[in-house]
Amino acid sequence: MKNTHNEELYIRQDNLSDKLFDKSSIFFDIETTGFSPASSFTYMIGCAYRKDKNICIDQFFAETPAEESLILKEFIKLLKNYNTIISFNGIGFDIPFLKARFSKYDIDEDFSSYNFIDIFKSITPLKPLLKLENYKQKTLEKFLQINRDDTYSGGDLINIYSEYIKNPDPGSLSCLMLHNYEDVLGMTELLPILSYLKLADKKYTIVDSRLSDYKTYDGKNEEEFFITLANDYVVPKPVSIRDDSFCLSISKEKTVIRTKVINDSLKYFYTDYKNYYYLPKEDMAIHKSVATYVDRDHKEKCKASNCYIKKEGKFIIQHENIMQPLFKNDIKDKYSFFQLTSDFCSSDEMLLRYADHVIRHFIHIK
Incomplete structure (x- = not known):
């Protein structure tokens, strides 16, 4: 199943977001039934991309485990229109997970051909500056005063999806879709946090x-x-x-x-203290060429410390x-x-x- 949303593009009064989130960039986030691709699978992939002054959000949802290969293929098809992938911990989790699932179904992918911006990984140098309790997406959203309606974590939704497979109902579906939707939309609003890093780029x-x-x-x-x-x-x-x-x-x-x-x-x-003499009375060092004219009782060979x-x-x-x-x-x-x-x-x-x-x-x- 595919859902598409259109939102008015909102750049949070910063020029960096407008630069990074252009027509060649796409955000994505996955929802899975666990952390290991060997024993769990992908049940939803959300993507956000730009069309003029609008943000388009596509969500590929597997109604059943058997539909995982379908949403993977749809995701790859969409990805081919872009050259920069933006994610939150995508390099650490999402990409490796997807690669394993693509391999299971013999689906060709070439992630190596893309540029990557991983917001979570990028902000590591900012931790001493921001001093937040943790660096989860919702914590960063709270720091930037980004509001969301979703109250669940990805882990909470695993049981909700499991129950949905057995008994599909609109309430559970809405809950699942909202979490992924706000994760993807929230990422587009997190880009300004990378502007602090630009100070380290002079x-x-x-x-x-x-x-x-x-x-x-x-x-x-x-x-x-x-x-x-x-x-x-x-x-x-x-x-x-x-x-x-x-x-x-x-x-x-x-x-x-x-x-x-x-x-x-x-x-x-x-630095070349062996070429100097120390004058205790004057509390200073002079070069040996000058020290020749100083009485030996008023000078001593220098150490590095004097x-x-x-x-x-x-x-x-x-x-x-x-x-x-x-x-x-x-x-x-x-x-x-x-x-x-x-x-x-x-x-x-x-x-x-x-x-x-x-x-x-x-x-x-x-």
Whole structure:
């Protein structure tokens, strides 16, 4: 049995959905009688595709187990009109399950020829940022305030379908169809969540950078450095995250990076310490070519830990050595600092490099 629905296309005020959900893309979701394709089968496949300003949703439903091969063939026939498949955990479950069932009926398929977008797999780097209790489809829908009428899980429906086979009734059928329908339609509305990932792809421009004063809880005057970015892709909901080094605040159209400014004297360590001498009184290292003129009682051969010179100024932290020269308090420090200069503050190239560093600190894309 095939059901077709037409819905008005609703792009959730973002340009990414319109880009990803075009005429070459198709969403799909399957309903099965279990997790193993060896002992269970597919009883429904729902698909969503775009026609002008409408979303068309086709549902292929097996009235009996014997009709599974029919809905598989109908699905393959529809799939041939598209080149990008969008799913929710399709790579982890739906595709492997279908491949096994296609093999059972000797139905030819060539999933390798398609591009894939798996929403569930794609958002893995966003987990530290979103901080949700889990990343099931309904949880993401709730986060994005997407409403649905269906209250069942796929597991709940296995018994309902089993009873439907024995005693077909409109109420059970409506329940089965609604769940799959809202799963597929819901996927089309989840696409905006991928816009957060675009920040890790450097899809933004520099708007502003500045120093700002603030008072700590104990009344001390401190400074923060701000970088404001304009997002190329509108995000669906403001989120923020911070740790001891950085604060990242993402609003719909802008992203703000904040980091504490260290106004202090830090050390620049020479790497070739065997070519240097340390002067204890001056607390600094000098090259051996210069140390020749220093009395031996006022100098000692450098170790890695004391082969440095000191620099006073304003510094900000970096977790990777993206800016040079780099400074530390101690050579064993995990992270380094670089000087906050006017050249850095006025250079879009350097600001973008630092912004990318901070964003990738929180959005862990490999």
